[in-house]
Amino acid sequence: MWKIARRLALLVGVHPPHGPYAGFWSWKYLDLVRTARMVMSRRVKGFYSEFPDLFPPGSEFPQIVLETTDGRTIDTRSFRGQKHFVLFTGAIT
Amino acid sequence: MQELKNKYADRDVEFVSMYVREPHPEERGFREYRQHEAYDQKMAYAKALVETKNLDIPVIVDGMDQRHHKTLGNLPNMSYVVDKEGRVRHAETWLLADHVDQILAELVTTDDPSRPVRPTIDTSGVGVEI
Numbered sequence: 001m002w003k004i005a006r007r008l009a010l011l012v013g014v015h016p017p018h019g020p021y022a023g024f025w026s027w028k029y030l031d032l033v034r035t036a037r038m039v040m041s042r043r044v045k046g047f048y049s050e051f052p053d054l055f056p057p058g059s060e061f062p063q064i065v066l067e068t069t070d071g072r073t074i075d076t077r078s079f080r081g082q083k084h085f086v087l088f089t090g091a092i093t
Numbered sequence: 094m095q096e097l098k099n100k101y102a103d104r105d106v107e108f109v110s111m112y113v114r115e116p117h118p119e120e121r122g123f124r125e126y127r128q129h130e131a132y133d134q135k136m137a138y139a140k141a142l143v144e145t146k147n148l149d150i151p152v153i154v155d156g157m158d159q160r161h162h163k164t165l166g167n168l169p170n171m172s173y174v175v176d177k178e179g180r181v182r183h184a185e186t187w188l189l190a191d192h193v194d195q196i197l198a199e200l201v202t203t204d205d206p207s208r209p210v211r212p213t214i215d216t217s218g219v220g221v222e223i
Contacts, residue, residue, distance in 0.1 A: 017170065017187050029122025038116075051166045051186050061175040064161050066111070066153035069140045074109060074153050080179045084200045085107040088094065088172040088188045089162060092126050092142050093117035 013045040061087075097190055097197070097214060098150055104201040104210070105177065110152045112139040113162040116169040132157050176200055190214045 009016055016039075027035060038044055055061060064087070065075045079085045098108045112135070118128040129135040132154075139154045155162045165171065166186070174183035174196045183196040194214040202209045 015186055018189055030117050031120040034120065047167045048186055054166050055181045055184055057181050057183060059181050061173060061179055061181050062164055066155060069143050069152045074151060079107055081177055083105045083107045084176050085109060086174050086193055087109045087111060089111045089113045090170055091113055091115045092138055093115045093120060093123040
């Protein structure tokens with residue numbers, strides 16, 4: 001049932017996260033109406049549809065220079081020739 | 094991701110988390126977290142995240158203009174794996190540790206074939222504990 005729900009969601013352009021209940025586990029702690037409106041909005045759907053074309057595999061990753069929570073500065077260019085890196089976004093909510 | 098970091102601790106791999114805008118401020122499970130109104134508040138929230146999750150991964154904080162977040166795709170939990178040449182090797186709208194593990198295993202094995210690494214991370218249980 002949840003697999004079908006996930007397929008239906010993807011069909012209408014909604015991209016739930018992975019995990020139990022076809023990714024809808026996170027709705028346990030979200031406002032359902034507000035979240036539904038957000039994920040169904042053209043703006044958010046656009047983020048998902050445009051993503052594959054932004055920096056596809058093989059493309060050059062843009063330079064990012066930002067401060068860390070412990071007061072350092074990280075420049076992703078400094079990893080060049082030294083390390084592979086994984087960058088992922090996140091927040092509390 | 095901490096599990097991944099530990100797995101690749103002795104290889105040429107770095108992990109960086111970028112703290113971005115809150116996708117669900119003041120919603121049911123997060124009443125105390127408002128959307129950022131100033132950089133100081135954003136940094137404070139990022140530090141709270143590090144402390145709450147006991148993160149050992151550096152967390153960079155995007156500016157209030159969300160410049161880098163927008164450039165990379167404006168999604169709440171996207172992921173990129175970049176090789177030593179600065180080329181994107183993997184990009185995904187949602188962070189999946191097992192997918193990242195597969196790519197990293199290939200990259201580090203190519204770096205040093207005498208020490209091959211196999212993908213081992215299993216995310217089938219992710220999201221079970223809320």
